[in-house]
Every structure is written in C-alpha cells, then in structure tokens.
Amino acid sequence: MGNGAFVIHVEPRTRAEKYPRDAQERLAEAVGLTLAIGMPVTRAIVAPLARPVPATLLGSGKVAEIGIEARDAQPEIIIVNAQLSPVQQRNLEKEWSAKVLDRTALILEIFGQRAATREGRLQVELAHLTWQRSRLVRSWTHLERQRGGFGFLGGPGETQIESDRRLIGERIVKIKKELEGVKRTRALGRQARRRVPYPIIALVGYTNAGKSTLFNLLTDAQVVAKDLLFATLDPTMRGLKLPHGTRVILSDTVGFIADLPTELVAAFRATLEEVLEADLIAHVRDAAHDETEAQKGDVLKVLAALGVPADRPVIEVFNKIDLLPKDVAAELLAGDHLDQDAVAVSALTGAGIGELLARFESKMTRDNIELSLSLDVSDGAGLAWVYRHAEVTGRRERAGKIALKLRIRPQDMARMESQFPGKIKQKQKAVEQG
DSSP: OOOSEEEEEEEETTHHHHOOOOHHHHHHHHHHHHHTTTOOEEEEEEEEESSOBTTTBSOHHHHHHHHHHHHHHOOSEEEEESOOOHHHHHHHHHHHTSEEEEHHHHHHHHHHHHOOSHHHHHHHHHHHHHHHHHHTOSEEEOSOSSSOSOSSSOOTTOOEEEOOHHHHHHHHHHHHHHHHHHHHHHHHHHHHHHHTTOOEEEEEEBTTSSHHHHHHHHHOOOOOOOSSTTOOOSOEEEEEEOTTSOEEEEEEOOOBOTTOOHHHHHHTTTTTHHHHHOSEEEEEEETTOTTHHHHHHHHHHHHHHHTOOTTSOEEEEEEOGGGSOHHHHHHHHTTTTOOTTEEEOOTTTOTTHHHHHHHHHHHHHTTOEEEEEEEETTOHHHHHHHHHHSEEEEEEEETTEEEEEEEEOGGGHHHHHHHSTTTEEEHHHHHHHO
C-alpha cells in the first residue's frame, strides 16, 4: 500500500503572463483538491516548465528527479496539476512506477464521490464518460458502489468493467435520455415557482468561498458546509423571507474553480440552470484569500460560459471577514473600499448579515409598484392571499374595512387585478386624481 499522495503543480513559464496567479497558491489549491478525495498529501512541489514535452509534458531531467523522490516516498498516487494526454499519463506512470491522475481526473473523482442526488450522479457520470471516450480509456466503473468516485484510486470492493467506445457511447446515450427527463421535471418545478411566484437569488462563487455556510445561516438549512473544496455539489433551494416581508427563493450552487474541465461545464449546465433563471446573483467571495481577485475572474469566466447575461444584477458578498484583522473587517463592514453593489459579511459570526438582507430586498423591490387596496374585514381568504403574494407596507381598519398599502413586482400586477377586480389603486394614479 502506498503512502498518501505526491502533488505536483506544473507551472509553465508563460503562465504568469496569462494568469495572474501565484504558483504556490495554485499548488495549495491542488493540495486542497487532493485532500477533498480523502487522500493525505505527503509531498507537494512546483515543477517549472520551460516548454512542454509531447511524451511526458515535463522535461526528462525533471521526470527523473521526481522518479527518485517517488521511489523513496512510494506514494499511493501522484497528482499532476495540469492536463495530461493519455500518452503522457501512461509514460509518467511507467517512469514513476505509480498511478498518475491529472487535474481533470482529480476533479471528476471529487465530483463522483460527492454527487448525492440522482441528477448529480448522472451528470457526473456523463462528464466522466465523455472525458474517457476522448482518451480511449481502458476501463470505467459504475457510480453505484459504496465508495463513490470513479475508481481512479482503486480500492477494495470496486467492480471494474472492461469497456470500449461502443459501450461508453451506449451509456452516454442512455444517460442523456435520463437527463432529459430530469430537465423536464426541473422545468415543471420552475413553472410551479413562477405561479407562486417568488424571485430567485442564486449564490455563486469560487469553491470554498463559504456559500453553503452563508446559505445555512440565512435559511436554517442543513447543507453540508465543510472547509473542503467542492463540499457542495448538488443545488439546494430554500424559501427566505426578507426584513420587510419580501419572499424569495435562495439557491446554493456548486463552487466554481479555475480551469474547470469543459466536460463538467457542459454536464452541469442543467444543474446550473437555476443561475440562468435567477433574478439576482450573489457572488460570494473569500475576502481573506490572497487571490480573491483572480478567483473573481475565474467565476466571471464560468458565468459567461454558462450564458448568464452581462446585465444580470449582481451583488458581491465579501465573506470570511472574521479571518481579517479587526480594523480591516470594521472598515469593510462600514462600506469603506467597497463598490456600491458590494457588502461585507461573516457567515460564521453573522456580522453584516442584516445589511446583506437589506441589499437583497432593495434589489428585489426597486421596480415594485405601490398600491392601495380596501377589503372587507370578513374577507379572511383575500387578506391571506395578499400577505402571501405582496409586501404589506401599511394596514388600517375602520368601519368594517381594512385599508392596505402594498408593494408588488410589475409582473404580478395582472394577477393582482384579476384577484381583486376594480379594487386596486396605484399610488401614482391617486396622486394624479388628487
């Protein structure tokens, strides 16, 4: 049995010009990804790359140097934080006498272990098979087994199925059909929500930015919230009542990451449809991370790849301010050094949460229409309907009547008038008549 994992981040000399990210930070992220599959890391290094070698990616001298270290350490697995071709992977395994995973395989393994819902498992398997087919891989494994993941790591009790392009192709076709069914179900769910209808706020952000901790704090949900990359995989939605009574649906989504495998972007498109449907995007950022700006760039790239319109309203949520020096955190809480559409919070301590909820409500209600409505005191059903579908800003009872002041979204106006024909008065009309 090997001894944990040996992690190697490959840093091309030209990368610094393209990606404003520190090599040690990228190595730390690769270590975090490895820990996320439950694999202890016994050695981690940065391997500079002057120019890629077709057979092994790294130059012969560096390959030999790592080979010596690998023979001494005898790792169970060697993680190469780069994209390897099938030939490069096989040659490195031969040179180093150890199992080798590249970045894409590692992320797929994490997703395979984490997928909790049927839809999540199907989408991860589709991504995995698409990736395998492109590599003419020798074998693949079913998801339905105790450990989860895809068997890159091996292990007891795992069933290896020898397969070829035809088998993989048939399975891909079957999964796509099943996912179409799931997609139809999700579409019906969205139609039902439109009938409610409550606006959707989607939490997005770099993996491990604290989205799930924030989601749990706001909704009292029990979503897995760990200090691990990709702790959340399957989307979760909960209702949330804002300070002045506005009701919204809050959606927690899978974390984004730099160089997300294209297979996963495609496979999780259905899962991330909630982001495309959202009325407001809350971009949760790790304010204490040295590379928060670079992570922001990575998130924006994924949002653009998903087709999220550039004019979609966005609030930046600077999370984890409890990890900053107290004076810096206090300045951020006061709004210093922050843009107008940004707010600082700590999902751990609750600092700044009141301001965040107020910002949510302001964004959700800024186009709302102000109305007045008079109901009979005996009309309990009508009154209950109003409280469910509108924000009640004032209420006065006199002479058997209840006078209400309301705010509603423009798209709800027709339904309000249908529910109370002839009883609705818009504020601006009343002013004009007066």
